[in-house]
Amino acid sequence: MIELREVEKSFQDVRAVHPLSLTITKGQIHGIVGTSGAGKSTLIRMMNLLEKPDKGSVRVGDKILTSLSEQALRKARQSIGMVFQQFQLVLNRTVAENVAMPLELVGLPKKERKKRVSECLQFVGLLDKERAYPSQLSGGQKQRVAIARALANNPSVLLCDEPTSSLDPKTTIEVLQVLLHIQKTLDVTIVIVTHEMDVVKSICDHVSIMKDGKLIDSFPIQPQGIQVNEDHYIEDLRKIAVVHT
Ligand SMILES: Nc1ncnc2c1ncn2[C@@H]1O[C@H](COP(=O)(O)OP(=O)(O)OP(=O)(O)O)[C@@H](O)[C@H]1O
Structure with missing residues (x-):
């Protein structure tokens, strides 16, 4: 469970997030939507204190992150995975x-590390790519590696900042399937910032809407199943086709 209480954040004279409170219950796939500059990224980055709120508190599970020492915060962050639009993979390292x-950072012995890496890659369907380098992968595969890395320490929360925004419809489906699989099998709470309504409609069971740094609404929705496909875009284009005579 994630609980934000009266959090707010400004950058110099820009109020990125006005004071807001939001509770995300365990096991949800919670979408955060809104126009560009609405404060979505700032909000999700406050959930693991990548951005420290100017005021207010952030609780994840039983830990109040905003009250922890730097050292305790580093430890608490192990149970919060994060993925980004541009994947943030290290290019001169293999997939494995x-x-x-993250397993090296917590000092897991080599043998156990190898086993856990294989489990995570198996989970995202990329065990056969363990020796590949990021440059040899498609965008969807890169994001699945980033998800495997975010899952390595068995997090209870996965934060996704525009996870499919650099991907085409086909590779978006790959990533959404993995996120849904995580929710169904790993009991991980997932938060997704996105501007893609197809993504929200496909897998989210709750949506929060931001505008001008404010949370203007938040309500449960019925996910419709993964339905991002190119035909849909092509149909939309056909509807506005200009007929030449
Ligand atoms: N590090 C920063 N320094 C200065 N201003 C920032 C910083 N990060 C965000 N902002 C500003 O805060 C506001 C909210 O930005 P934020 O990135 O959270 O919005 P967003 O809804 O995620 O937008 P987008 O969809 O375009 O990514 C914007 O006006 C932005 O310019």
């Missing part, structure tokens, strides 16, 4: 070496 990084 990328997934191993």
Whole structure:
């Protein structure tokens, strides 16, 4: 469970997030939507204190992150995975070496590390790519590696900042399937910032809407199943086709 209480954040004279409170219950796939500059990224980055709120508190599970020392915060962050629009993979490391990084940081012995890396890659369907380098992968595969890396330490929360925004419809589906699989099998709470309504409609069971740094609404929705496909875009284009005579 994630609980934000009266959090707010400004950058110099820009109020990115006005004071807001939001509770995300365990096991949800919670979408955060809104126009560009609405404060979505700032909000999700406050959930693991990548951005420290100017005021207010952030609780994840039984830990109040905003009250922890730097050292305790580093430890608490192990149970919060994060993925980004641009994947943030280390290019001169193989897929397996990328997934191993958070396990190295917590000092897991090599043999156990190798086993855990294989489990995570198996989970995202990329065990056969363990020796590949990021440059040899498609965008969807890169994001699945980033997800495997985020899952390595068995997090209870996965924060996704525009996870499919650099991907085409086909590779978006790959990533959404993995996120849904995580929710169904790992009991992980997932938060997704996105501007893609198809993504929200497909897998989210709750949506929060931001505008001008404010949370203007938040309500449960019925996910419709993964339905991002190119035909849908092509149909939309056909509807506005200009007929030449
Ligand atoms: N590090 C920063 N320094 C200065 N201003 C920032 C910083 N991060 C965000 N902002 C500003 O805060 C506001 C909210 O930005 P934020 O990135 O949270 O919005 P967003 O809804 O995620 O937008 P987008 O969809 O375009 O990514 C914007 O006006 C932005 O310019």
